[in-house]
Amino acid sequence: MKQIRKFFRKESLSNQDIFFFTNKGRLCRIKISDLGIQTLKNKGQTLSSLLKLDPSEYPILKQESILVASRTEELDGNYLFVSNDGMIKMVAKNDIPAIKKISTGTKLKAGAELIFSGDIEGKTKAVLITESGMFKTISLSDIPTLTKNTIGVQSGKLGDDKIVSVELVDDQDELLILDKKIKAKTLKTDKLTTKYKKI
Numbered sequence: 001m002k003q004i005r006k007f008f009r010k011e012s013l014s015n016q017d018i019f020f021f022t023n024k025g026r027l028c029r030i031k032i033s034d035l036g037i038q039t040l041k042n043k044g045q046t047l048s049s050l051l052k053l054d055p056s057e058y059p060i061l062k063q064e065s066i067l068v069a070s071r072t073e074e075l076d077g078n079y080l081f082v083s084n085d086g087m088i089k090m091v092a093k094n095d096i097p098a099i100k101k102i103s104t105g106t107k108l109k110a111g112a113e114l115i116f117s118g119d120i121e122g123k124t125k126a127v128l129i130t131e132s133g134m135f136k137t138i139s140l141s142d143i144p145t146l147t148k149n150t151i152g153v154q155s156g157k158l159g160d161d162k163i164v165s166v167e168l169v170d171d172q173d174e175l176l177i178l179d180k181k182i183k184a185k186t187l188k189t190d191k192l193t194t195k196y197k198k199i
Contacts, residue, residue, distance in 0.1 A: 019067040019096055020047070021117040024057045025083075027098055027105030032068075051102060064118030064168060071097045078145060080126060081106050081152060082116040084162040088126075088138070089152030090145040093119065106148045116166035123168035127175065127189060130161045130196065137169075137192040156196055 018030045028051050047059045069075055075093040082088045087109065108114060120126075125137050136156060144153060155163075167175060171190040 023113045025108045085112040086155045087152040088155045127167045129165040134196040
């Protein structure tokens with residue numbers, strides 16, 4: 001499926017940090033104060049270069065995937081984690097901040113990669129999309145809250161397929177579907193089923 005490049009901003013204070021996860025499940029931390037003041041014309045630095053990540057490892061960057069907080073701040077709510085092999089879980093947001101620049105973030109099965117990590121605030125469902133174009137929805141209230149060092153539970157039978165994208169939605173939301181094999185179209189999320197299905 002085609003990916004749409006998105007730009008977003010986060011409000012922050014100089015004493016806060018940016019926390020995010022990589023596809024390898026590692027948790028990264030960058031101090032806001034280390035970024036300095038940039039102009040709009042300045043290209044800045046990539047997160048991968050700042051953290052000296054291996055080319056095979058990259059940050060998971062979506063609006064809901066970036067946590068801005070101080071390490072001593074009390075955080076409410078949960079984070080959703082989904083790996084490409086279909087494992088899924090919730091983790092208390094307060095358990096995420098860490099001291100190290102790069103640390104073990106969340107446990108994955110051997111060979112699996114993290115596809116999504118993000119704040120679920122204001123959303124009620126997750127839409128899971130597979131490489132073969134299968135869709136399913138799962139209620140966020142049905143996903144167990146576990147610790148970072150647990151793998152999670154299976155979201156459904158995938159066979160040789162794998163999850164490539166996750167979207168947090170409400171029943172009133174619509175998804176824009178872009179794929180080279182079909183015409184672009186919108187999909188009402190309340191029409192999706194709880195089993196993987198081609199649309």
